[in-house]
Amino acid sequence: MGPVTDDATTIMVVDDHPMWRDGVSRDLESAGFQVVATADSVAAAATRAQATQPQVVLMDMQLPDGNGADATARVLEVAPQANVLVLSASSERDDVLQAVKAGACGYLVKSASATELLDAVNATAQGQAVFTPGLAGLVLGEYRRMASEPTPVGAEPTPSLTPRELEVLRLVAKGLSAKQIGRRLDVSHRTVENHVQATLRKLQLSNRIELTRYAIEHELD
Structure with missing residues (x-):
């Protein structure tokens, strides 16, 4: 567990792969962020976003009951102040565009380094667009x-x-x-x-x- 403070940025991690989800959550908490929820589906993402009102949502594109665009729209309905950063494989870029249209602030490939991920989360928390080529x-x-x-x-x-x-x-x-x-x-x-x-x-x-x-x-x- 990292040096989480009372004013730490709160984050929800949405991904249906437990090892990846847990690993990213550990990296974020080690860097001083506060992971307030994780979810493995569109439905769970909406329910937990409503309960925790996270500042940043890391959103996987492929979920068992829909995609990241569906989940982004559902999350922003119940937590409109959240900034959504989509994490995606490069082959899903057309889907990513739909997530951006649904309100996501930006997009990062899942092959990004830990440093790139943390930089992107910081930028997203500040309301900046993470806008890759x-x-x-x-x-x-x-x-x-x-x-x-x-x-x-x-x-x-x-x-x-x-x-x-x-x-x-x-x-x-x-x-x-x-x-x-x-x-x-x-x-x-x-x-x-x-x-x-x-x-x-x-x-x-x-x-x-x-x-x-x-x-x-x-x-x-």
């Missing part, structure tokens, strides 16, 4: 797809990204860090992170609009 490329492609589709009559248009947001997204997709992008664009790394956050917010908004359109078209409203 793989996810940035996906978001860029999804945005282009949405922007190229005609907007149905009466529907809200897809929110547009600013030229700077698109530029930042392209540079993240190339593998540059926020500090490297900041130096290239002559802005602070915090400004770069703000652009990334704005991009995520806009895509989440567009997803809600798409859901609304679906409900109206299928008379579910």
